[in-house]
């Protein structure tokens with residue numbers, strides 16, 4: 111399997127890192143990574159990490175201005191792309207086909223080639239512009255999977271909440287994630 115991971119400059123760089131770590135644990139996935147300019151800042155600000163530290167989690171790292179990279183072309187076969195976290199700017203760029211950087215172009219290619227694209231938007235509250243852009247993507251077959259908190263598994267930590275989100279993202283590609291707790295169902299009627 112070959113998956114492109116894009117990390118854009120929305121808050122929640124940790125989500126991107128954890129998705130990368132989970133994919134890395136799988137033996138047969140070739141990971142291509144694109145980090146936007148503002149994501150470099152959130153990685154530094156929120157995680158105290160240098161963006162280069164994430165490079166070890168990918169097989170191939172593409173600079174966001176490298177518009178001639180393999181993943182900029184539909185002729186380069188990939189199984190899908192995950193943008194996590196996805197900023198409202200990147201969301202807007204994808205929804206309008208404005209592919210001015212590699213992250214946007216790779217997403218645009220996914221849509222035109224009818225390949226799986228999962229975006230994990232993070233913003234609150236959401237404006238009508240944000241909501242309309244999400245609906246546009248949904249109607250194009252993109253999976254809009256917002257970074258939502260989960261409670262049914264009774265998390266004790268942020269890590270456990272993040273694990274649930276990572277599991278939900280990987281589920282979109284039928285990739286197992288051992289720390290994901292699916293809903294087990296209730297015996298009684300509600």
Ligand SMILES: Cc1cc2nc3c(=O)[nH]c(=O)nc-3n(C[C@H](O)[C@H](O)[C@H](O)COP(=O)(O)O)c2cc1C
Pocket residue numbers: 117118119120121122146147148149151152155196197198199200232233
């Ligand atoms: C610390 C920080 C946190 C941010 N958080 C968000 C956010 O949660 N959601 C969002 O849409 N934009 C957020 N932004 C703004 C984006 O980084 C900005 O719109 C940027 O142009 C996005 O570019 P990119 O999508 O190419 O990464 C944040 C910016 C900074 C510096």
